[in-house]
Amino acid sequence: MAESHVDLGFIEKTEPSKLTCQQFPSKVGGKPAWLSLSPLPSPNQLQCSKCSAECIFLLQVYAPVEEDENAFHRTVFVFLCKNPDCHQPNSQEPFVVVRSQLPRDNDFYSSEPPTPMTPAPTKGDKLCVVCGISGPKCCAKCHSRSYCSKEHQTIDWKTGHKKNCSESGDMTTDSSQILFPEYELQIEEEELEKEEEKSEAEKKDELRSFLASDKANSLLPNCSPGDLEKMSNQSTDKVFLKFRKRLEHAPDQVLRYERGGNPLLVSNENKPDNIPKCTCGAERQYEFQVMPQLLSHLGVDRMEASIDWGTLCVYTCSKNCYHGNQYQQEFLWKQDYSNKV
Incomplete structure (x- = not known):
């Protein structure tokens, strides 16, 4: 086996009780399992910077730092806008990343x-019953239902609260049309087989054969035949060839984690550059990336214009700055496939 310092994330169905905040999960979809329970990021902080709609929870990675006493618990959260029109090539505008850590x-x-x-903690901010982010608004009639926005209050009203508003006791909300399917993120070390070095011509021929095969559809979900043809014509892109070969070792991976390492890029174009510094003044460093395989589990391909990405690279404060219970905004770089339209 070749040595790798990368951890891989795979999705797995599990009991909802394993994905609650007191279990410190890594997870995809559903509602966020917040780490610090107060103060939560405000709805405004989780808005899409393109259309101002509330972003929906995509995933969270529990990643404590052993040598930092203020990061005994540490989770990074990723949110995205579900409006497909906001997802332009190589644009990070419809994404929000926040970090929380606690001693x-x-x-x-x-x-x-x-x-x-x-048991679940008893402290904490009120949560929107629809999406699970901070819910500063409430039903004016019963005062027992919290919301992040008027839009989500309307959704709750139309999906059952109108009928049950005057009733006492807990009421469930059908959020299936708003939230992504919920999965646990299982983390495993990456294992690589050593391979013989091939010539450039062999690599190009191998890549063209791969892009013409059925395997390309499973490793590169949401890519049209036209997209795959363009990639084949651009088979000199050594970066994409490396990406494709690395994924073949574990084709179901949806996340790659290597804090302080380097992402596995999909193209030689639009490489991460000029990553903004943290608000504390420290440089941000790469921490993990979200892989395109996750798209096939989110149901986004049912939309007319689909949400899509080649990879999402998340960068966090290299100093792991600590501000008590406050959440800190971090940075995401989106990279799409070469010459994709």
């Missing part, structure tokens, strides 16, 4: 490791 002794959780019977 072992904190305001919300026991200092002891959680068990399946660990």
Whole structure:
């Protein structure tokens, strides 16, 4: 086996009880399992910078830092706008990334490791019943339902709250049309087989054969035949060839984690550049990337204009700056496939 310092994320269906905040999960879809429970990012902080709609939770990665006592618990959250028109090539505008970290002794959780019977924390901000972000608004009639926006209040009203508003007790909300399907993110170390070095001509022929095969559809979801043909014509892109070969070792991976490492890029074009510094003044460093395989599990291909990406690279503060219970905004770089229209 060749050595790799990368951890891979794979999605798996699991019991919802394993994905609650007190279990410190890594997960995809559903509602966010917030780490710090107050103060949460405001709805305005989680708006799409292109259309101003509320972004929806995509995934979170639980990634504590052993040598940092203020990051005994640490989670990075990624949100995105579900309006397909906002997703332009190589644009990060419809994405929001926030980081939360807590010391072992904190305001919300026991200092002891959680068990399946660990109760949910009793402290925390009110949550939107539709999407799970901060819910500063409430139903004017019953005052028992919280919302992030008027739009989500309307959705809740139309999907059952109108009928049950005056009833006491907990009421569920059908958020299936708003949220992405929920999965656990299982993390495993990457293992690579050593391979013989091939000539450039062999690599190009191999790539063209791959792009013409059925395997390309599974490794590169949401790519049209026209997109694959363009990639074949651009088979001199060594970066994409490396991307494709690396994915073949674990084709179901939806996430690659290597804090302080380098992302596996899909193209020689639009490489991450000029990553903005953290608000504390420190440089940001690469932490993880979201792979295109995740798209096939989100149901976005049912939309007329589909959400799409080659890879999403997340950058976080290299100093891991700590501001108490506050969430810190981080940065995402979106890279699409070469010459994609």
